[in-house]
Amino acid sequence: MSDSFIKAYQDQIEAAKKAFSANGIPPVEVPPAVREIAEKGLATLRENYDKLKVSAEQVNATLEDTYTTASKGVAEYNAKVLEAMQSNVNSTFDYFSSLLQSKSLAEAVELSTGHARKQFETATVQAKDLTTLAQKVAAESSEPIKSSVEKATRPAA
Numbered sequence: 485m486s487d488s489f490i491k492a493y494q495d496q497i498e499a500a501k502k503a504f505s506a507n508g509i510p511p512v513e514v515p516p517a518v519r520e521i522a523e524k525g526l527a528t529l530r531e532n533y534d535k536l537k538v539s540a541e542q543v544n545a546t547l548e549d550t551y552t553t554a555s556k557g558v559a560e561y562n563a564k565v566l567e568a569m570q571s572n573v574n575s576t577f578d579y580f581s582s583l584l585q586s587k588s589l590a591e592a593v594e595l596s597t598g599h600a601r602k603q604f605e606t607a608t609v610q611a612k613d614l615t616t617l618a619q620k621v622a623a624e625s626s627e628p629i630k631s632s633v634e635k636a637t638r639p640a641a
Contacts, residue, residue: 490530586597
């Protein structure tokens with residue numbers, strides 16, 4: 485617990501004592517047992533605050549790691565998507581160029597069939613690659629959280 489909180493608490497106690505004595509109310513002596521209970525309660529409050537503060541810092545660090553990993557993964561995924569798009573656009577331009585140079589309808593149909601088959605195979609491979617990458621990004625992004633939870637739930641040795 486911060487020293488400023490403790491100081492503010494003590495200042496409030498002193499202010500209350502002065503207010504009571506200024507109004508003609510005799511000061512009340514706190515029995516030692518009550519004082520001891522209050523001090524123990526304050527000590528427990530300090531310990532719990534410190535534990536909460538450490539836990540919050542650990543959660544923040546975990547979230548930062550997760551965000552960093554996810555950001556890198558998303559950038560990698562986006563690059564892969566752009567690469568696939570560029571490949572598909574280039575393939576389409578090549579197809580149209582070849583189609584414009586075809587000499588007969590039979591040649592144009594053959595080109596179209598071949599291009600469609602090639603694009604289907606390419607799209608299948610691209611989808612598989614993107615799925616694999618998405619699974620990898622998801623696994624890597626969740627790893628900091630998984631490790632943090634495992635560490636938090638592991639019995640103290």
